[in-house]
Amino acid sequence: MNSFGWPEFFFILRSAGWTLLLTAVAFLIGGALGAALAIMRLSANRVLSGFASGYILTIQSIPVLMVLFMSYYGLSLFGIRLPAFFAASLSLSIYVSAYLAEIWRGSIESVPFQQWEASSSLALTKGQQYRYVILPQAVRIALPPTVGFLVQLVKNTSIVSVVGFVELSRAGALVNQATFLPFQVFSVVAAIYFVICFPLSRLSRHLEKVMNVGRSH
Amino acid sequence: MNRFKFEAVWAEFDTILAGVGLTIVLSISAIILGSILAILLSALRRIGGRWVGILIDAYVELMRNTPFLIQLFMVFFGLPLIGIRMSGDMAALLAMTLNLGAYASEIIRAGVDSVHKSQLEAGESLALTRMQVFRYVILKPAIARVWPALTSQFVLMMLASSICSFIAVRELSGVAAIVEQDTFRSFEVYIIVTLIYLVLALSLKTFLLWLGKRIFPNLSGLARIEAKGGAV
Numbered sequence: 001m002n003s004f005g006w007p008e009f010f011f012i013l014r015s016a017g018w019t020l021l022l023t024a025v026a027f028l029i030g031g032a033l034g035a036a037l038a039i040m041r042l043s044a045n046r047v048l049s050g051f052a053s054g055y056i057l058t059i060q061s062i063p064v065l066m067v068l069f070m071s072y073y074g075l076s077l078f079g080i081r082l083p084a085f086f087a088a089s090l091s092l093s094i095y096v097s098a099y100l101a102e103i104w105r106g107s108i109e110s111v112p113f114q115q116w117e118a119s120s121s122l123a124l125t126k127g128q129q130y131r132y133v134i135l136p137q138a139v140r141i142a143l144p145p146t147v148g149f150l151v152q153l154v155k156n157t158s159i160v161s162v163v164g165f166v167e168l169s170r171a172g173a174l175v176n177q178a179t180f181l182p183f184q185v186f187s188v189v190a191a192i193y194f195v196i197c198f199p200l201s202r203l204s205r206h207l208e209k210v211m212n213v214g215r216s217h
Numbered sequence: 218m219n220r221f222k223f224e225a226v227w228a229e230f231d232t233i234l235a236g237v238g239l240t241i242v243l244s245i246s247a248i249i250l251g252s253i254l255a256i257l258l259s260a261l262r263r264i265g266g267r268w269v270g271i272l273i274d275a276y277v278e279l280m281r282n283t284p285f286l287i288q289l290f291m292v293f294f295g296l297p298l299i300g301i302r303m304s305g306d307m308a309a310l311l312a313m314t315l316n317l318g319a320y321a322s323e324i325i326r327a328g329v330d331s332v333h334k335s336q337l338e339a340g341e342s343l344a345l346t347r348m349q350v351f352r353y354v355i356l357k358p359a360i361a362r363v364w365p366a367l368t369s370q371f372v373l374m375m376l377a378s379s380i381c382s383f384i385a386v387r388e389l390s391g392v393a394a395i396v397e398q399d400t401f402r403s404f405e406v407y408i409i410v411t412l413i414y415l416v417l418a419l420s421l422k423t424f425l426l427w428l429g430k431r432i433f434p435n436l437s438g439l440a441r442i443e444a445k446g447g448a449v
Contacts, residue, residue: 058415061372061376061414061415061418061419061422062376062411062414062415062418063376063377063379063380063390063414064376065379065380065382065390066379066390066407066410066411066414069393069403069407070404070407070408070411073403073404073407074404076403077403077404151281151282155282155283155284155285156284158284158285158286158287159286159380159383161286162383169284169286169287172287172290173290176290176294182290182291182294182295182298183291183295183298186287186290186291186294186295187291189287190279190283190287190288190291193282193283193284193287194279194282194283197281197282197283198278198282201278201281201282
């Protein structure tokens with residue numbers, strides 16, 4: 001039986017890098033998808049907005065774990081054998097896209113509709129309205145809940161360990177199997193997650209206060 | 218597409234149904250116990266001293282900033298070491314309750330904060346104790362106001378119960394893994410199970426929103442009174 005010493009600690013700490021990388025990749029891809037979905041959801045085209053709201057409702061109503069399994073086994077069904085990192089990134093991106101789309105849709109909608117009227121009276125096109133008038137205001141509203149959602153994402157990366165990808169949680173589970181010191185091992189793992197997530201939570205709350213100051217209703 | 222074969226999966230549908238049952242039992246129990254914990258925490262925060270408040274804040278932040286999976290591992294692998302032995306099902310229920318209690322108490326706190334000060338003063342002027350004010354004046358309108366947020370949190374907890382399959386609990390995701398190993402029809406199994414989760418989540422949401430209307434029939438009236446009070 002091994003003891004829980006520095007080598008094990010550094011193994012766990014290194015795996016936290018994978019957790020962060022996975023978070024970054026899922027956030028970038030999922031964010032791009034989510035932005036597109038948010039705009040589709042708000043479009044006057046019924047097919048587009050219907051598709052977007054169906055997608056959002058479905059993904060928000062199934063466990064992330066199922067999205068992961070569907071990506072993992074779905075891809076292999078079509079003969080695509082991808083490394084676990086790919087299936088993990090894909091499924092987390094899908095998860096992220098649905099939640100960010102909903103957060104961002106709400107932010108865009110909370111920009112007063114007079115802003116749309118004023119900008120259209122200036123003969124701006126839809127794209128210009130979004131680019132110059134609506135989005136700059138929506139971003140301020142969207143920032144606090146987006147940062148708050150990052151915390152959820154960091155925590156949810158823990159489940160990709162089930163397809164064999166070694167990130168922070170999986171590293172903890174492996175060290176636990178070798179040492180049988182669950183309290184020590186998982187306390188360290190939990191502490192690392194906490195160190196990542198807590199500042200983000202505080203930042204989200206801080207932004208909420210700061211961003212609300214300049215808003216008039 | 219004829220490469221899909223669902224027959225093998227249908228043959229084990231009894232196993233899947235048992236998993237559905239356990240998911241429902243775990244979720245409903247965690248929702249009830251977690252809500253009780255959340256209300257207790259909110260009450261303690263209200264009537265307890267400064268140190269009680271700090272302890273509760275620490276607990277809530279700890280739960281909200283670490284993954285449910287690690288909390289589950291702590292309960293399942295960690296507690297037996299200090300002599301608390303329990304089955305996987307019980308560990309799952311305990312972890313879910315502790316997690317949901319923290320999240321729900323934070324939501325209820327927002328509702329408690331939104332109750333207007335004049336209501337508390339009215340309660341105190343009737344010589345109610347702080348506990349009585351919390352119990353009879355604050356609690357119901359507070360929960361009524363945050364019921365939609367609580368509903369979302371309860372549905373999220375039901376979905377997160379799938380993570381309990383990591384410690385071999387035979388809830389819906391757990392039995393999915395078993396059926397998958399028996400039949401080798403991975404994708405088919407997970408399609409069916411995903412659809413079941415979808416139905417469960419939408420039903421739970423619909424039920425909770427209906428329940429909210431039943432328990433708090435004058436929800437909109439309360440909100441109106443509050444809006445008036447706020448403007449004064």
